[in-house]
Amino acid sequence: MESNQYEVIIIGGSYSGLAAAMALGRSLRKVLVIDAGKPCNRQTPHSHNFLTQDGKTPLEISSLAKQQVEAYETVSFLSDYVLSAKKSEQGFQIKTQEGDTFESLKLIFATGIRDILPDIPGLQECWGISVIHCPYCHGYEVRNEKTGILANGDFAFEFGKMITNWTKELTLYTNGKSTLTPEQTEKLISKNVPISEKKISRIIHQDGKIKTLVFQDGSRENITALYAKPDFEQSTPILSELGCALKENGYLEVDQLQRTSFPGVFACGDNINMFRSVAFAVSSGSMAGAACNKDLIDESF
Structure with missing residues (x-):
């Protein structure tokens, strides 16, 4: 040969x-x-x-x-x-x-x-570090921490259900108008998962570790981890x-x-x-x- x-x-x-x-x-x-x-x-x-x-x-x-x-x-x-x-x-x-x-x-x-990551300044630098995709790969390390999910619709609902296994301090960020059904919305809220429709303008981080989400209306929220499925x-x-x-x-x-x-x-x-x-x-x-x-x-x- x-x-x-x-x-x-x-x-x-x-x-x-x-x-x-x-x-x-x-x-x-x-x-x-x-x-x-x-x-x-x-x-x-x-x-x-x-x-x-x-x-x-x-x-x-x-x-x-x-x-x-x-x-x-x-x-x-x-x-x-x-x-x-x-x-x-x-x-x-x-x-x-x-x-x-x-x-x-x-x-x-x-x-x-x-x-293909969302066009949110700071997200690329955090991807794989504190913006994460899989709770089985990363969830234990951020267990019980203040956590977000960047998603919408049916996937957001199913993923929200899953991540409540790792933390009770969970917020769903739809980054715009929610497309969840009324039933899905009610269920998540009943499980103490608030839903934020505010648009994210940027992520403040240190060496890829999320500190703060900054929204277009000027408000801010501090979180430790953000799940995303780009x-x-x-x-x-x-x-x-x-x-x-x-x-x-x-x-x-x-x-x-x-x-x-x-x-x-x-x-x-x-x-x-x-x-x-x-x-x-x-x-x-x-x-x-x-x-x-x-x-x-x-x-x-």
């Missing part, structure tokens, strides 16, 4: 990509992991709810993971950004930002998603260019073995499911690597 030809190319080298690479390395497959070094959780100070790694920084976990994967001599790494992927006679052809071209029989996309998009257009199907919610459509709708293309991690956690990413990556190896075996037998 030529130096630029691989059995599997993994695009994305964070948790799910590294887990897939480990499974394939242990399966003696020639693998190339291409990663641009910008993981979705790069601002998050600590990772939680992942056995043996609870409380470690994301960089600690990924650095150790990469070190362990590098022990498998058939796995190579490239720091670059993939610009295109197209079907070729033998499988797929990849082109990178640095002008390199690689061939592979299979592709695994561990590319995550790109968050819009998102797939972090690479290559998936759409290949024709990989998306679900209605914007995540990639995969089967139980992490196969996308395009033959030979697998996906794992944050790009397939709203449950954004290190534990889930590792699990889906391990499955993608094992399933990819099984397909290669079946095709060559």
Whole structure:
């Protein structure tokens, strides 16, 4: 096999990509992991709810993971950004930002998603630190603290119900006119969850830790944490260019073995499911690597 030809190319080298690479390395497959070094959780100070790694920084976990994967001599790494992927006679052809071209029989996309955050000054700096998305990942650390939810409609109601498990000092900020039903509004208020329709003009913070919400009417409220579920998009257009199907919610459509709708293309991690956690990413990556190896075996037998 030529130096630029691989059995599997993994695009994305964070948790799910590294887990897939480990499974394939242990399966003696020639693998190339291409990663641009910008993981979705790069601002998050600590990772939680992942056995043996609870409380470690994301960089600690990924650095150790990469070190362990590098022990498998058939796995190579490239720091670059993939610009295109197209079907070729033998499988797929990849082109990178640095002008390199690689061939592979299979592709695994561990590319995550790109968050589209509300245009509120200060929110970007707090994202992943005190503006958080998941109570299972972050809720324990802000338990019983004065907390907000930035959401509206049915999601706000369901999320509001959930977060009352972690704190009783909770306010729902709809950031404009509420779209909750009268029944939802009544239920939240009966559970001591006030609903504020005031528009947020900015967030005052210190090193990403929220201090104060400032509203357009000039009023202010001090809180410790703010849950939010921003819009998102797939972090690479290559998936759409290949024709990989998306679900209605914007995540990639995969089967139980992490196969996308395009033959030979697998996906794992944050790009397939709203449950954004290190534990889930590792699990889906391990499955993608094992399933990819099984397909290669079946095709060559």
